[in-house]
Amino acid sequence: MPVVSAARYGKDNVRVYKVHKDEATGTHTVTEMTVCCLLEGDIESSYTVADNSVVVATDSMKNTIYIKAKEHPVNPPELYASYLGQHFLDQYSHIHVANINIVVKRWTRMIIDGKEHPHSFYRDGEETRNVEARITRQGIELKSGIAGLLVLKSTGSAFHGFIRDEFTTLGETWDRILSTDIDSTWTWNTLPNVAAVEKKVAQFDKAWEDARRISMKTFAEESSPSVQHTMYKMGEQILEAAPEVKSVTYALPNKHYFEIDLSWHKGIKNTGKDAEVYAPQSGPNGLIKVEISRS
Numbered sequence: 225m226p227v228v229s230a231a232r233y234g235k236d237n238v239r240v241y242k243v244h245k246d247e248a249t250g251t252h253t254v255t256e257m258t259v260c261c262l263l264e265g266d267i268e269s270s271y272t273v274a275d276n277s278v279v280v281a282t283d284s285m286k287n288t289i290y291i292k293a294k295e296h297p298v299n300p301p302e303l304y305a306s307y308l309g310q311h312f313l314d315q316y317s318h319i320h321v322a323n324i325n326i327v328v329k330r331w332t333r334m335i336i337d338g339k340e341h342p343h344s345f346y347r348d349g350e351e352t353r354n355v356e357a358r359i360t361r362q363g364i365e366l367k368s369g370i371a372g373l374l375v376l377k378s379t380g381s382a383f384h385g386f387i388r389d390e391f392t393t394l395g396e397t398w399d400r401i402l403s404t405d406i407d408s409t410w411t412w413n414t415l416p417n418v419a420a421v422e423k424k425v426a427q428f429d430k431a432w433e434d435a436r437r438i439s440m441k442t443f444a445e446e447s448s449p450s451v452q453h454t455m456y457k458m459g460e461q462i463l464e465a466a467p468e469v470k471s472v473t474y475a476l477p478n479k480h481y482f483e484i485d486l487s488w489h490k491g492i493k494n495t496g497k498d499a500e501v502y503a504p505q506s507g508p509n510g511l512i513k514v515e516i517s518r519s
């Protein structure tokens with residue numbers, strides 16, 4: 225007899241927008257996020273013998289996502305994820321794990337005539353702030369992250385000294401373009417319960433701001449010998465800035481920009497130190513990943 229060795233189910237792609245209206249100043253603050261909620265527990269019988277008595281309808285999960293967004297702050301997303309996940313454990317004794325993933329989109333306040341506008345925002349990039357939460361009765365595991373932060377530097381990056389053999393055509397370079405989509409996560413020490421998440425709430429925004437700042441500053445300022453080394457430098461600093469983070473990951477595509485030899489046309493110089501016009505590549509791209517933990 226086959227057995228259900230793992231199961232989870234729920235609602236994905238629940239899009240939620242929440243506005244906070246400051247009555248005193250008339251300033252609005254908005255949050256737009258996409259939530260995924262997948263539950264685990266004593267639910268095998270729903271798969272094996274069509275026993276729907278153990279099933280919290282995914283439609284009810286969607287409703288709960290809206291209701292908890294109304295009842296609680298949605299910022300920081302780590303806190304909202306914890307409230308939402310804990311609800312399912314409190315409400316249903318046979319549910320043992322709530323997996324809550326949140327992707328927050330950017331709505332950046334407009335500056336009009338030098339002044340912050342009270343209720344108008346713009347999308348200043350496809351970058352997202354992400355949370356993956358696993359809420360159980362034993363504790364709350366939180367992983368925070370940034371994804372889709374597209375960056376490019378036009379110099380200050382090299383790549384040489386790599387293996388040269390009969391498979392190698394790539395030339396060594398001491399000056400190249402470096403571009404990547406920053407995708408980074410940082411995993412927090414497990415917290416015992418929602419009260420502990422509430423108590424530590426300030427660390428989540430701080431770590432997100434630090435991780436963004438460190439990623440961009442290191443990318444910009446380091447004389448990069450490789451993507452591998454640059455991402456290690458970034459992760460090292462995040463661990464230093466966030467004492468309650470136990471590990472950091474980066475996944476960085478190396479988005480290549482190829483030099484174009486135009487010497488065939490009137491002897492135009494467009495390679496090496498004369499390179500100005502490049503061909504951005506859609507693919508293939510390098511993909512370099514790392515996880516950095518405390519020793």
Ligand SMILES: O=c1[nH]c(=O)c2[nH]c(=O)[nH]c2[nH]1
Pocket residue numbers: 383394449450451452478510512
């Ligand atoms: O920073 C880099 N790391 C690599 O491993 C690699 N491989 C490659 O072809 N170019 C690069 N660049």
